[in-house]
Amino acid sequence: MKPIKHLFFVFALVALLCSCKNGRNEATTASQANQTDGTTTERSGQAFIEDDEGLPTVLSIAIESPDHTTLVAAVQAAQLENALVNAGPLMVFAPTNKAFAALPEGTVENLLIPENKEVLADILKYHVTPGKYSKEFLTKFKKLGQANNQYVVVDIVDGEPIIGGAKILASIPAGNGIVHVIDKVLLPPSEE
Numbered sequence: 001m002k003p004i005k006h007l008f009f010v011f012a013l014v015a016l017l018c019s020c021k022n023g024r025n026e027a028t029t030a031s032q033a034n035q036t037d038g039t040t041t042e043r044s045g046q047a048f049i050e051d052d053e054g055l056p057t058v059l060s061i062a063i064e065s066p067d068h069t070t071l072v073a074a075v076q077a078a079q080l081e082n083a084l085v086n087a088g089p090l091m092v093f094a095p096t097n098k099a100f101a102a103l104p105e106g107t108v109e110n111l112l113i114p115e116n117k118e119v120l121a122d123i124l125k126y127h128v129t130p131g132k133y134s135k136e137f138l139t140k141f142k143k144l145g146q147a148n149n150q151y152v153v154v155d156i157v158d159g160e161p162i163i164g165g166a167k168i169l170a171s172i173p174a175g176n177g178i179v180h181v182i183d184k185v186l187l188p189p190s191e192e
Helices: 002-037 058-064 066-077 097-101 107-111 114-125
Strands: 090-095 128-130 143-145 151-157 160-163 166-174 177-182
Touching: 058 066, 058 090, 058 166, 058 177, 066 090, 066 097, 066 107, 066 114, 090 166, 107 114, 128 143
Parallel strands: 090 177
Antiparallel strands: 090 128, 143 151, 151 160, 160 166, 166 177
């Protein structure tokens, strides 16, 4: 049974990465078109379609949360909006504004400049896992494969899953997955 689960997990991760790459290619093409004719166009894609039916997407949940304005600004700076509205399921570990504020001074500002877009995108993808697992179910894992092709460690402390050193503060179901609100920004091993 485990090999089937692993195969499914690998397939889901590949599908997520392909969809992320397609979103990045669309954004690059639109950006190049803007540069050649000197005009600006509105950003397009799935993330910008308004839908008031059903559960909100993981992106909509973050946008509507006053505690995640820094995360939303980072997602927009990295142009990952379309990736976060894909069919999923996606499990997003969403650091609060307070978690971002705990980073060394100037870190967030530095990551938001256009020259650091790829580094920022890598960090944000480290917060996304294919699947839709409850907080309780996460206790069954030792590590999770993230959308940036790296793994984050899952520790169990007092029966609670600790994801890469971050505590899950709340879990919010979404139409395309689940958002786990966390108290720490997860940094990929190469960024620590």
